[in-house]
Amino acid sequence: MDKYLLVILIFMVVTIPIAFFEPSTGDLRDPPLFPLMWAAIAGIIIIVLYSSYKERKERQAANAKRRSRK
Numbered sequence: 096m097d098k099y100l101l102v103i104l105i106f107m108v109v110t111i112p113i114a115f116f117e118p119s120t121g122d123l124r125d126p127p128l129f130p131l132m133w134a135a136i137a138g139i140i141i142i143v144l145y146s147s148y149k150e151r152k153e154r155q156a157a158n159a160k161r162r163s164r165k
Contacts, residue, residue, distance in 0.1 A: 096146045104142050110135040 096104075114132035117124055 096142075096150075100142050100146055104139060107135045107138045107142070110138075 111132055114128040114135070115124060116122070
């Protein structure tokens with residue numbers, strides 16, 4: 096995983112508790128911010144899928160290059 100994607104992934108993970116707790120006081124939010132939580136979860140899923148897709152394409156290209164040298 097690229098370092099940029101890793102930083103964004105960390106921000107997404109930190110966003111989930113922010114949906115349930117008030118950052119300034121630390122108290123629980125009475126109605127949690129469910130759209131914020133679901134957006135963070137969707138962002139995490141998209142980052143993981145994109146990263147695995149990118150790594151798979153790189154591996155396929157490396158395998159094709161290695162096969163063509165023989």
